[in-house]
Amino acid sequence: MAKESTKKFICIICPQCCELETDGTEVKGAKCKRGKEFALQEVVLPLRVITTTIRGEAKEARRMIPVKTACPLPLEDIPQIMRYIKGVRISEIPALGSRINVGGYSKPIELIVTGE
Amino acid sequence: MAAAVGAAEGGLKKILILERLPRLGGILNQCIHLGFGLTYFKEEMTGTEYAARYKKMVYERDIEARTSCFVHTITPQKEITFVCADGEYTVSAKHIVMATGCRERTREMLTVPGTRPAGIFTAGLAQEMVNIYGVMPGKEVVVIGSGDIGLIMARRMTLEGATVHAVLEILDHLSGLIRNKVQCLDDFGIPLYLQHEPLEIIGRDRVEAIRYRNNQTGEHKILPCDTVLFSVGLIPEQDLLIDAGIEPGNGIHLVGNADYIHDYVDAVTREAEKLGRLLA
Amino acid sequence: MRKPSEVKVVIIGGGIVGTSLAYELAKYQLEAVLIEKEAELSFGVSKSNSGIVHTGFQDDPSSLKAQLAVRGNQLYREMAKLLDFPFIPTGELVVAFPGEREQIEHIRENGERLGIPRLEIVEGAWIREHEPNLSTEIECALLGPTAAVINPYEVIYAMAENAASNGVTINCSNEVTALERESDCWAVRTSESEYKAHYVINAAGLSADTISQMAGIPAPRIIPWKGEEFILDRHADRLTQSIIFPVPQKETKGILVIPTVDGNTMIGPTAEEIDDKDDITTSEAGKKKVLRSIQRIVPCVREDQIIASFSGLRPAIAENEFYIREERDGFVNIVGIKSPGLTAAPAIAEYVVQMLAKKMKLSPRKGYIATRSAIPRFRHLSSDERNRLIREDPGYGEVVCRCELVTKSEIREAIKRGARTLDGVKFRTRSQMGRCHGAFCTMKIMEIMAEELGVTYDQITKRGRGSELVMESHELKAL
Ligand SMILES: Cc1cc2nc3c(=O)[nH]c(=O)nc-3n(C[C@H](O)[C@H](O)[C@H](O)COP(=O)(O)OP(=O)(O)OC[C@H]3O[C@@H](n4cnc5c(N)ncnc54)[C@H](O)[C@@H]3O)c2cc1C
Ligand SMILES: Cc1cc2nc3c(=O)[nH]c(=O)nc-3n(C[C@H](O)[C@H](O)[C@H](O)COP(=O)(O)OP(=O)(O)OC[C@H]3O[C@@H](n4cnc5c(N)ncnc54)[C@H](O)[C@@H]3O)c2cc1C
Ligand code: SF4
Numbered sequence: 001m002a003k004e005s006t007k008k009f010i011c012i013i014c015p016q017c018c019e020l021e022t023d024g025t026e027v028k029g030a031k032c033k034r035g036k037e038f039a040l041q042e043v044v045l046p047l048r049v050i051t052t053t054i055r056g057e058a059k060e061a062r063r064m065i066p067v068k069t070a071c072p073l074p075l076e077d078i079p080q081i082m083r084y085i086k087g088v089r090i091s092e093i094p095a096l097g098s099r100i101n102v103g104g105y106s107k108p109i110e111l112i113v114t115g116e
Numbered sequence: 117m118a119a120a121v122g123a124a125e126g127g128l129k130k131i132l133i134l135e136r137l138p139r140l141g142g143i144l145n146q147c148i149h150l151g152f153g154l155t156y157f158k159e160e161m162t163g164t165e166y167a168a169r170y171k172k173m174v175y176e177r178d179i180e181a182r183t184s185c186f187v188h189t190i191t192p193q194k195e196i197t198f199v200c201a202d203g204e205y206t207v208s209a210k211h212i213v214m215a216t217g218c219r220e221r222t223r224e225m226l227t228v229p230g231t232r233p234a235g236i237f238t239a240g241l242a243q244e245m246v247n248i249y250g251v252m253p254g255k256e257v258v259v260i261g262s263g264d265i266g267l268i269m270a271r272r273m274t275l276e277g278a279t280v281h282a283v284l285e286i287l288d289h290l291s292g293l294i295r296n297k298v299q300c301l302d303d304f305g306i307p308l309y310l311q312h313e314p315l316e317i318i319g320r321d322r323v324e325a326i327r328y329r330n331n332q333t334g335e336h337k338i339l340p341c342d343t344v345l346f347s348v349g350l351i352p353e354q355d356l357l358i359d360a361g362i363e364p365g366n367g368i369h370l371v372g373n374a375d376y377i378h379d380y381v382d383a384v385t386r387e388a389e390k391l392g393r394l395l396a
Numbered sequence: 397m398r399k400p401s402e403v404k405v406v407i408i409g410g411g412i413v414g415t416s417l418a419y420e421l422a423k424y425q426l427e428a429v430l431i432e433k434e435a436e437l438s439f440g441v442s443k444s445n446s447g448i449v450h451t452g453f454q455d456d457p458s459s460l461k462a463q464l465a466v467r468g469n470q471l472y473r474e475m476a477k478l479l480d481f482p483f484i485p486t487g488e489l490v491v492a493f494p495g496e497r498e499q500i501e502h503i504r505e506n507g508e509r510l511g512i513p514r515l516e517i518v519e520g521a522w523i524r525e526h527e528p529n530l531s532t533e534i535e536c537a538l539l540g541p542t543a544a545v546i547n548p549y550e551v552i553y554a555m556a557e558n559a560a561s562n563g564v565t566i567n568c569s570n571e572v573t574a575l576e577r578e579s580d581c582w583a584v585r586t587s588e589s590e591y592k593a594h595y596v597i598n599a600a601g602l603s604a605d606t607i608s609q610m611a612g613i614p615a616p617r618i619i620p621w622k623g624e625e626f627i628l629d630r631h632a633d634r635l636t637q638s639i640i641f642p643v644p645q646k647e648t649k650g651i652l653v654i655p656t657v658d659g660n661t662m663i664g665p666t667a668e669e670i671d672d673k674d675d676i677t678t679s680e681a682g683k684k685k686v687l688r689s690i691q692r693i694v695p696c697v698r699e700d701q702i703i704a705s706f707s708g709l710r711p712a713i714a715e716n717e718f719y720i721r722e723e724r725d726g727f728v729n730i731v732g733i734k735s736p737g738l739t740a741a742p743a744i745a746e747y748v749v750q751m752l753a754k755k756m757k758l759s760p761r762k763g764y765i766a767t768r769s770a771i772p773r774f775r776h777l778s779s780d781e782r783n784r785l786i787r788e789d790p791g792y793g794e795v796v797c798r799c800e801l802v803t804k805s806e807i808r809e810a811i812k813r814g815a816r817t818l819d820g821v822k823f824r825t826r827s828q829m830g831r832c833h834g835a836f837c838t839m840k841i842m843e844i845m846a847e848e849l850g851v852t853y854d855q856i857t858k859r860g861r862g863s864e865l866v867m868e869s870h871e872l873k874a875l
Contacts, residue, residue, distance in 0.1 A: 009298075010294055010295060010298045011295075012295040012298050012299045014154050014160075015154065015155070015293070015295065015379075015380060017293070017294045017295050046303075048299065048303065049150060050275070051148050051149045051150055051162055052148070052272075052275055052276075053148060053246075053247055053250065055250055063250075064247060064248060064249065064250040066148035066162060066164045066247065067148075068148075068150065068162060075303055078275070082275050082276075082277075086276075096165070096168050114148065114161075114162040114164045114165045114168075115145070115148070115162075115164030115165070115167075115168065116164075116168050116171075136795060136798065184794065186795035186798065188795070188801055197779075199782065199786070199793050199795060199803075200793050200794075201786070201790035201791075201793040201794060202786070202790070202793065203782075203783045203786045203787065203793060204779050204782045204783055204786065204793070219831075219832050219835065219836070220832070220835050222831075222832065222833045222835060227702060227703070227704075227705070229677065229678050229679055229680055229683075229705075230677050230678070231676060231677050232676075232706065233858070233863060234857065234858035234859075234863035234864065234865050235865075237835075237838075238835040240835060241834075241835045241838055241839065244839050245839055245866055248839070249839055249842075249843070249853065249866075250868075251853045251854065251866040251867065251868060252866055252867045252868070253865070253866055254866075254867070255867070316677075320674060320676075320862070321857075321858075321859070321860070321861075321862035321863035322862055322863055322864065355831075
């Protein structure tokens with residue numbers, strides 16, 4: 001891992017927006033543990049939860065169903081992952097919190113329905 | 117909703133929510149992104165999840181909620197007139213809580229010289245198009261103003277396959293939250309140009325380009341695009357009061373974005389619940 | 397291509413002039429077609445102007461222009477009642493600063509020669525009382541009580557609905573591409589169809605010269621004159637009671653203050669000769685110019701009160717006169733209809749129909765319907781009327797445009813009466829015109845249009861082909 005130099009980020013975990021600095025092992029500037037974890041992960045492989053919509057083709061009317069990925073996924077793969085998610089079509093309007101699996105990516109992606 | 121829940125918790129009976137849209141939740145229903153509830157529920161949710169959670173709280177309590185009811189007049193005597201598919205009704209109340217949210221500023225959008233083609237939208241309208249209706253406002257996008265909705269929409273449009281060429285901000289600093297710049301612009305390599313002013317919208321039927329000036333160097337540039345999104349601030353929605361010439365007070369209360377613009381829904385919720393309890 | 401339809405008269409151009417002709421011809425037993433290249437009527441010059449029904453006194457009293465304007469002014473009064481459109485008789489004042497009194501006296505004489513009633517010169521005290529916002533330096537003014545304001549597109553839709561109910565065919569999104577003289581008729585070829593007509597009336601506004609050339613008939617060249625107008629925010633509503641004019645300049649009536657039908661104050665227009673018939677931009681320079689002129693007359697107007705702007709092109713010709721004549725073989729040219737074209741249009745139609753009457757026998761249409769009623773405007777109804785409407789049709793209880801209180805059924809009705817674009821819905825219902833400028837209602841209106849017209853969202857346009865609003869997201873190229 002690149003330990004030679006330190007990297008700076010703005011933490012995006014919570015509204016505090018701490019300015020973090022890390023060399024890959026130590027993290028400076030974080031007001032909490034989650035920020036530390038974020039910084040350490042960020043130098044290795046930035047991960048993000050994707051929020052988007054999928055198309056419901058229910059009879060009443062076409063509707064967009066908001067979803068988020070169950071776990072954070074690599075930022076660099078987002079365009080590719082979005083393509084798989086956009087392919088999803090469902091005929092029933094799913095309940096809030098239900099899960100939808102999407103294939104195609106190197107590992108299965110799980111989506112959680114975030115709206116009703 | 118939070119004001120109603122607060123009031124019900126406080127023991128108040130006969131609470132009526134009037135909402136003009138077919139469902140409760142307000143602007144949250146089109147906020148599919150994360151970033152809600154961290155301080156209030158200690159859990160990060162999307163706007164839609166936050167709305168759903170509150171709807172449940174409303175339905176579990178003794179609160180009457182009527183949707184698709186448009187309030188068009190209130191009077192100093194605290195009479196409220198609304199229309200819905202059953203007719204026009206007037207009700208009177210001891211307290212009126214105006215939680216009417218905000219609307220987007222469009223002044224700048226309309227006085228930017230040039231033509232008036234299709235393809236000029238507020239960021240909030242674009243958000244509704246993409247997230248609720250599943251249609252795209254365009255492919256080659258320039259965002260004017262660095263408000264949060266603009267930043268969120270820059271990412272959203274990118275995810276949906278559009279190219280966001282730039283976010284132009286006339287001020288020398290970002291006007292949205294820094295975390296939104298990081299995760300919406302930086303993550304996707306979208307440039308933010310500070311101190312840049314839009315000068316002209318070009319295009320006859322559909323937007324073709326935008327001309328802008330770098331106010332530091334004075335340099336002009338023309339950037340081809342088919343869509344311009346404006347995110348230049350929010351205005352509390354107080355027109356019902358203004359139209360009636362009423363000041364808040366005497367049982368008429370403003371809360372949430374209708375009172376002043378909040379960055380976080382958590383603060384809105386807290387204030388509204390507090391107000392609700394106070395009224396009970 | 398379909399077999400050509402045979403008709404008596406083809407009118408080219410669905411602006412105020414062409415639509416007035418359709419309305420006028422509908423009174424007679426004959427087959428007429430109105431052809432318009434834009435997606436809807438009025439989308440040419442006629443939708444973007446000051447909306448003034450002039451008295452007629454600004455023009456040379458011996459000109460055809462002035463006479464038709466005076467007659468048009470009279471006709472509007474009757475039409476407004478029959479066709480149920482707003483006609484607000486605001487009256488006008490031509491204000492004179494010290495040294496300009498003689499000029500307005502001269503205008504009054506002209507006006508009296510034209511038979512314009514009730515012209516009067518009012519003095520400073522009258523002005524202070526009736527128009528307190530005018531500059532105190534104004535010495536006196538010519539009052540013309542017959543001036544009025546209208547919404548041009550509303551008039552056009554009203555006339556068109558009436559004409560259609562009397563059997564005139566109205567054909568939009570249809571561009572005339574060729575005109576050919578055949579043995580006993582004109583072949584009119586369009587982008588969509590072909591017609592054989594005994595008479596062709598060219599009311600094509602900015603393109604009237606091109607249309608005439610298609611027929612092989614020389615006509616004066618159109619020189620577009622651009623005018624920019626600016627609308628003030630609602631704090632400046634009813635800034636003046638009447639329309640305020642400075643003493644006229646050489647080519648135009650000058651820069652005015654206009655209390656519009658909707659109550660806003662509009663200031664403008666500028667007047668600038670240009671080459672590009674498509675140039676409808678507004679500019680910083682135009683804004684400055686209008687402000688400077690207006691502040692001299694109404695000193696309290698401020699730049700930051702301007703909330704919207706638009707511009708229009710006057711289809712002028714070199715001579716300061718309308719060019720209206722039957723050229724040959726039943727081809728009628730109506731060219732160079734710049735201001736006061738809106739005012740004169742009903743009279744132009746009457747004049748042209750009188751011309752045709754000399755050539756063919758016109759008998760009154762059997763079962764002619766003289767009236768038309770407007771779309772109910774929820775906002776202006778009493779509570780009882782609102783409840784009655786909602787009982788009949790619950791769609792009147794669904795508010796779609798929150799700023800102007802426009803309901804779902806009004807939008808549906810507009811579509812039934814011919815609206816095909818968002819602008820068409822806007823002009824017929826006033827939705828999207830409020831403070832939020834459509835941010836709240838655009839998608840909701842598109843949803844209704846998609847339902848009513850059976851189209852997808854990506855087919856809906858702002859004002860015709862090329863101005864689509866959205867695209868389906870799956871159309872985007874794969875990432
Ligand atoms: C794009 C965007 C992103 C945001 N991101 C975040 C974030 O990441 N994290 C966070 O914590 N907060 C975020 N916020 C802020 C937060 O969502 C809002 O501050 C909060 O939801 C406002 O709630 P409100 O009840 O005041 O207004 P609204 O949600 O706007 O509710 C007002 C309601 O009143 C109704 N109404 C208005 N007028 C009438 C009438 N005349 N008759 C009947 N009904 C009427 C409206 O239809 C609407 O439903 C974001 C906001 C936006 C717009
Ligand atoms: C800024 C401004 C302010 C004005 N203010 C006033 C005022 O206050 N009062 C007043 O009386 N007048 C006013 N005028 C003048 C008035 O607007 C015009 O005289 C009038 O609108 C001209 O009407 P029209 O029907 O001839 O032209 P248009 O409305 O342009 O109609 C011509 C139509 O023909 C169509 N067309 C063109 N080519 C073809 C083709 N090949 N096939 C089919 N259709 C075709 C066009 O699309 C267009 O719709 C103003 C003008 C301007 C620019
Ligand atoms: S480090 Fe902790 S407190 Fe600071 S922004 Fe990140 S999550 Fe919030």
